[in-house]
Amino acid sequence: MKPQNKLKKLGCAAIAAAAFAVTLPVAQAEDTLFIPSLTYRTGPFAGGGIPFADGFADYFNMLNERDGGIGGAKLIVEECETAYNTQKGVECYEATKDKGALAYNPLSTGITLALIPKAPVDEIPVFSMGYGLSAAAIGEKFPWTFVYPTTYWNQLSSILKYIDANGGLKDQKVGFIYLDVGYGKEPLPLLENLSGTMGFELAKYPVGVKEMQNQSAQWLNVRKDKPDWMIMWGWGAMNPTAVKEAAKIRYPLDRFIGNWWAGSHNDLKAVGKPGKGYMAANFSGIGQDFPAVQDILKHVVEKGNSKVASADDVGNVLYNRGMFNAVILAEAIKVAQEMTGKAAITGADMRVGLENINLDEARLKELGLEGFTGPIKGSCADHEGAGSVFLQQWNGEDWEKVTDLIEPMNDTVRPLLEEAADKYVSDKPDWEGQTCT
Amino acid sequence: METFVAGLHAFLVAPFLDMVSLPDFLLQVIWEGFVSGILYALIALGFVLIYKASAVFNFAQGIMVVFAALVLVSLFDLGVPAWLALIITIAVMGLLALSVERLVLRKLVNQHEAILLMATIGLTLVLKGAGQLVFGGEPKSMITEELGFSTGSSDWEVFDGIVIFQHIDIAAAVIAIIMVAVLGVFFSKTRIGRALRAVADDHQAALSVGISLNQIWAIVWFASGIVALVTGIMWGARSDVSFALEIIALKALAVLILGGFTSVPGAIVGGLIVGIGEKLFEVYWGPMFGGGVEAWFAYVLALIFLLFRPQGMFGERHIERV
Amino acid sequence: MSTPANAHGDSPATTEPGVVAAAGDNEAQRREQLLSVENVTLTFGGVKAISDISFNILKGEIRAIIGPNGAGKTSMLNVINGFYHPQKGRISYKGKTRKRMKPYQAASSGIARTFQNVALFSGMSTLDNIMSGRSLKMKRGLIWQMLHVGPARREEIAHREHVEHIIDFLEIAHIRKQPVGKLPYGLQKRVELGRAMAMEPELLLLDEPMAGMNLEEKEDMSRFILDLNSEFGTTIALIEHDMGVVMDLADRVVVLDYGQKIADGTPAEVQSNQNVIDAYLGVAH
């Protein structure tokens, strides 16, 4: 027996092993800041993922073009496609974490949940901007996770506050239509709790991921139950279908409020005029009338360095939200640089930066984002910033901001968040929190 | 014991009382079920056409629906007039049929049905990738009005209430009926149609009387492509055109179980049973289980049905021989 | 069709006359009855495949079932091993009357068979096909199978030895490891016989064991059947179209036509029966 043919037999495995055995060293000739961007430009939710990813990338590009990066260090944004799929998301994480990743924006509840336990081990913070696990707002329990500017729970409280201020909430019937996955179910504990304390009746209408475009049964039930208000936690193709169905059963659309993932331009353009009156929460400004957005147009889009299909897409709801995500990260990088005194920071530095973020009105103006959003101030204990949301309304062709910022009912929500955080940690005996003084 | 009786009452009696107490609402539920049933039936019809003529279980039918609708909408977005976009889309579906026949089916003649199924799943991946590559992943809205369909609705006042009919739904029903009628005439009156049936009955016999199998295959795939386009327009008008639609097409598989793989009337009746059945079940029984039962109702119905009638609704009992 | 006389002349089995003589009428009467079929009727949706047929099979004999195409011969075998369930009639096997029986119950009570159109396990090798005949004889449970050590392994080896004897007996050692799907038809028939033999049946049903074979292959097959009958004492019921073969092999013959029994007796009796001659020469149809 000779060995040659064995080599052939093992060829595949050997080549693969050799190819991946050595990780390529990251070139550190000049200081760089590496930011992985987990995107979903494909799959059933691509409609929301694409503008978000564009806004995210364009803002960092703009900083590179305009300011030469942050603190002299160039920003490198590497996209990794997850298709909103947890397994691919974890793969993206594994593939990029050793390149000096500063923070992860998982952009899906499933991926967020998978990354939260990994963050303290690999010392890379997870920044799930207004999504993921609401309980992660509790900084003592989740040192490595941030949810600025607010959580699903606080957002829900803002929406309920709006309802309360517009005709009262007591003894009303509130319908909650939601995507039947972790994301949609996330606010249910709070909703059930508040329905008791605030005295409204709750009706739940789950929409399966496979049934997103087939909601007539849910809306028939709505027609039967006649709730006074409808709240939606929807995403992707679920949103336009829901608004269409609501219009079909002649539900008063100005009493139908979506959360901030259920109010994008994509969603309502697919509905058009019949969607007039539908409202949605938002925490990032709409349109191009912000100096920062103008800078993006000037430095990135007009030079052809953006992936947006047309310049008109800049400034739409999800584009601006992606940009806002980048703004917070950029600000955290800047804070971290100032606190550590080095340009090329690490994930651990980034955590400190995120914790000490302070986007007040003055700073927002400096950034060219006056009136874009409410102020955000983080702390060791508060990884949420208890930000406010405003409501926007579809006028048949475009979104209009129709309310001022509505403060959340933080006093009610915070204890519940703490309870939830305790519960999350309770069955993990070796979970490491932090003490804030 | 009491809870058991109460549960039994809630399951077996209360839903029917509900139905009777709001008859106009019941009618609305049945109408909604009827419309989605029609759409399931149309997808199933595409399956049946291909299976009848080539014994290929075309898993790609669902993605063909999305693909056709995407081509149409994207052409319109590029500034092509609606009527021209429609014609070009039909041509694209024809081209697709030809290439599927040339590149895939011709090479897989006489293979086991599982292999052919797999090939169409491969085709699904190709179409999905190509569709997103060319047209992008964003959902698009169907050009309903531009194609001449009304987006309004009409009310029917009955039983002290109203039943709302969307015009587009009525159009879907009418078009489905016309298509089934046209297919019926096509199968029984035209030369190609008769050839198709000959192929369905016996491939070799059909070959021996000089019918080109390749031609037939291309034709049935084209026909299913057109059925897919119609389905895509109708469903797209109800929600939007996106790849999320593909998963709904899987329901047509349950329809096929009820109706049988080769029966056109079976596809229609099966589609309506699934459509109306799942709406009734979701609306009247769903809340008992926390809702969302629509996701599995059709399949479980098909499974139970098969246990009692393995040959399907219109199939004949098969005698096994050794 | 070749005349019986011719076929007899070509028969290679020179020891045969002795066997036939031993199975004379009186002798048969004294023998124990292994299986009896009484007034069996089988219909498929109104079409009568078998109507009111009775006959018996004695222990140790070779019983032939003959008749023109569509006479109901294969249906008869299907009834005997429980694949079809007759609407009327009784079947007694080893003295016990059975009503409705599943095929696998028939198999475990000692009935094996081969098929008109070879029904081998096409994805498996010759060896595995014949080993599959030992399924009922192998007893070791899942846990032992999973470990494949000790008893399970010893059992496997013991049965392998038995199967190797059959392979030697049927002279198919050279194709032991080949997938059966690619074997020529004659060999496939032989493997199928081997598979049935591996079950060590008391009653072996052969459905046209020589269909489509050339003369040489038929001679081989006849030899195997006779040896099987005489060496192992297996009772055999066979369907065969070649009258020469039937006349040479069978102790007694039952003739079916259009689902009805038209004759029953020794080959000589049947051969001279007017009904049989009419059926075969096509007087009625």
Place this chain on the structure above:
Amino acid sequence: MFYREAGQFKTTYEADQAMLPIAQDRVGLLLILLIAFAAIPLLASDFFISSIMIPFLVFALAAVGLNILMGYAGQLSLGTGAFMGVGAYACYKLATLFPDLNILIVVFLSGFFAAGIGVIFGLPSLRIKGLYLAITTLAAQFFLEWCFIRIGWLYNYNDSGAIEVPQRMLFGLAITGPHATPITRYLVILTIVAIMTLVAANVLRGRIGRSWMMIRDMDIAAELMGIRPLFSKLSAFAFSSYYCGVAGALMVFFWLGSAEVESFDINHSFLIMFMVIIGGMGSLAGCFMGAAFIWVLPVILRAIPSAFELNILAATMEHISSIIIGALIIFFLIVEPHGLARLWRVGKEKLRTWPFPYAT
């Protein structure tokens, strides 16, 4: 010339019945195991281990499970994803209900739940065959998915609706949870997969495996030879689902770390079916080849743009890889419907007779 069995005489049936009767194959397998157990942990990067090897092993095990059902017993199933889910949720429940029970025992126990559910949804196979059966297994897929969402008890009423893996130790080493290193998790999975594959090979070459193949090749003949279809088909469903269940438990506990229902959706059923088809129905080695092909190829394709500094969007690459995989599936079906395993065997046959191509 080198791959030849001339001179290797078998003098006992035992030697002839060995799993790999040819000496070269035995050495080859040994080498593969050596690489898997020693070379990869020593040399490979974390990314290679945690994003390529671990998923590859998990999917290979699931593919073994499905192949038992599809390739050996001839029963089509589209419910693999859900059966994996049953294993994963069972594992989670057991691990949290009995925190002191060794996690490996929990993993092996959880397979039994999957097996039980598999048997229930295998019942229609007694009356239905082929594609009809495949569609009824969709009922299992969608019904179970719904259960995973709707029955809060299954995920301990977590607010997130997901199951989260607790940390568990073995010999003082964390083997699950975020502190378990990729190499530890890899070695645990590798050991389990190796043992379970060996067990599958043993069962498949014995009486039970043969009875499955009999049902697959000619169910009527099998029944006439004493195989009870009820027992045989259901045991195949049970055995197959057990494997899928363990694979699902491994997937969540040793790879993902947490999972929602989407980790067990219909796409996973298809993914594993592709692996079986591409690898080769009725071949255990094929399961590994198929899993490697289907899982590793997209990873490599994704790595191409950054490796060559091409300015291609990750999403574009995703679409292209979907097209390529789809086209390859069709290509394989046309060229060799029996998969990579058959290609490999044909290659070996050629090698055996080389340089005399006709000496078979």
